[in-house]
Amino acid sequence: MDPDIASLAAMIADPSRAKMLTALLGGRALTATELALEADITAQTASNHLAKLLEKELLVVRKQGRHKYFQLAGEHIARLLESLMVLSHNITSIKTGPNDPSLKMSRVCYDHMAGEVAVALYDALLKQGFILDNIDHCTLSPAGERFFISLGADLTTITTKSRPICRPCLDWSERRSHLAGTLGQWILNDALQKGWAERDLVTRAIHFSPRGKRAFFNCYAIL
Amino acid sequence: MDPDIASLAAMIADPSRAKMLTALLGGRALTATELALEADITAQTASNHLAKLLEKELLVVRKQGRHKYFQLAGEHIARLLESLMVLSHNITSIKTGPNDPSLKMSRVCYDHMAGEVAVALYDALLKQGFILDNIDHCTLSPAGERFFISLGADLTTITTKSRPICRPCLDWSERRSHLAGTLGQWILNDALQKGWAERDLVTRAIHFSPRGKRAFFNCYAIL
DNA sequence: CCGATGCTTCGATGAGCAACGAAGTATATT
DNA sequence: AATATACTTCGTTGCTCATCGAAGCATCGG
Known part of the structure; x- marks a missing residue:
């Protein structure tokens, strides 16, 4: 019936996943270990998170040898993340930018x-x-x-x-x-x-x- | 440093809260019990959720006698919710709208x-x-x-x-x-x-x- | 006043899930 | 072939948090 906005938001609601996603806002494709470092977690948990983000189609992946390069699934995801930043910033702090x-x-x-x-x-x-x-x-x-x-x-x-x-x-x-x-x-x-x-x-x-x-x-x- | 998009997204990530928020997309101010019914939860848990949504400034409240009327905090919240709907719909199902x-x-x-x-x-x-x-x-x-x-x-x-x-x-x-x-x-x-x-x-x-x-x-x- | 209604607080329960250690698979390097 | 690197799977742990029952305020109606 109604679109499932909760499970989409849940992808961003986890701090580790949020860190990975904002890191990917840089536009570069990053490997799983790079993203794990970015989020301060081990490779195992990162793998777990990345699988979920792929399943929900927030990310896409390109395999190159033993590396996996992850990217945002598109501009629409980037826009969503930036708009969340605008709001959360307005809300949590006074100074802008x-x-x-x-x-x-x-x-x-x-x-x-x-x-x-x-x-x-x-x-x-x-x-x-x-x-x-x-x-x-x-x-x-x-x-x-x-x-x-x-x-x-x-x-x-x-x-x-x-x-x-x-x-x-x-x-x-x-x-x-x-x-x-x-x-x-x-x-x-x-x-x-x-x-x-x-x-x-x-x-x-x-x-x-x-x-x-x-x-x-x-x-x-x-x- | 970076704005805390995770905690903002977490507000929407809970199914009960998401139901309340989408109900409020109708624009009407709704009471706590009405929102509890909408989300299929008891009054206690609804009260808990609503307190959080107020604290994170996703909602505003107007007290009238023994009733509390809740509304979205503004158009920016409505826009965020609709854009989440656009994305989650694109993602989960094929047919649009x-x-x-x-x-x-x-x-x-x-x-x-x-x-x-x-x-x-x-x-x-x-x-x-x-x-x-x-x-x-x-x-x-x-x-x-x-x-x-x-x-x-x-x-x-x-x-x-x-x-x-x-x-x-x-x-x-x-x-x-x-x-x-x-x-x-x-x-x-x-x-x-x-x-x-x-x-x-x-x-x-x-x-x-x-x-x-x-x-x-x-x-x-x-x- | 007293019962009914609307909402909140407290405490207990339980489920979901993030996190990691350990072990397994795949690819690269030598 | 042997070892290192990149990633995944599995099972366990532990914490967070949604949920509700019970009890407590506040407000309305008579």
């Missing part, structure tokens, strides 16, 4: 950027008319298509039907939407490839180099 | 309408230029203000700063956004007051009378 200033400025959210920079980027793209937003998704304008082609993007991989360009992925710290979806993914990868920024190896932070930040802001006309 | 056809057509989501009719209403308002949508909220256009004043709405109570006119409240069955917020609330109340529709006493369904439906569709130019 992450404590770490570098996380506040820019961090990875599944496969795209979040934080102050991401929100500013979104505004800039909107202002230049490169993206057009509807209520729950947004599309590339013709001008936007030309712009991203000029940056070297392959539009056939970006404008897919199965996944929108942009989704309202509510920003945990900023409480505003930022650019998710295939375009958000491309922009993050592009900035990393060009060496403008680097991903922190332990946290979800994205560190821009001084010149990388200038180049990034210049490229997208961010004020 | 509620089984009950009347629920699928129109139902209450906290304090506004959801379902096919609500999605069609949203499209109609957008098409006529009465509402303008941004990515995570939307506003009334001047033409929209005139339109709703002509319907007898008091704009001072609708255009409040603390709560947006419309929020992307993802529709469980339609998987599209519908009109939430103060305007959505007003439209539902107005339709009920005018006798166009009635709320089901047990489920969340909204039943339109034949002429009420004609009047409603005519009023908002829904196709």
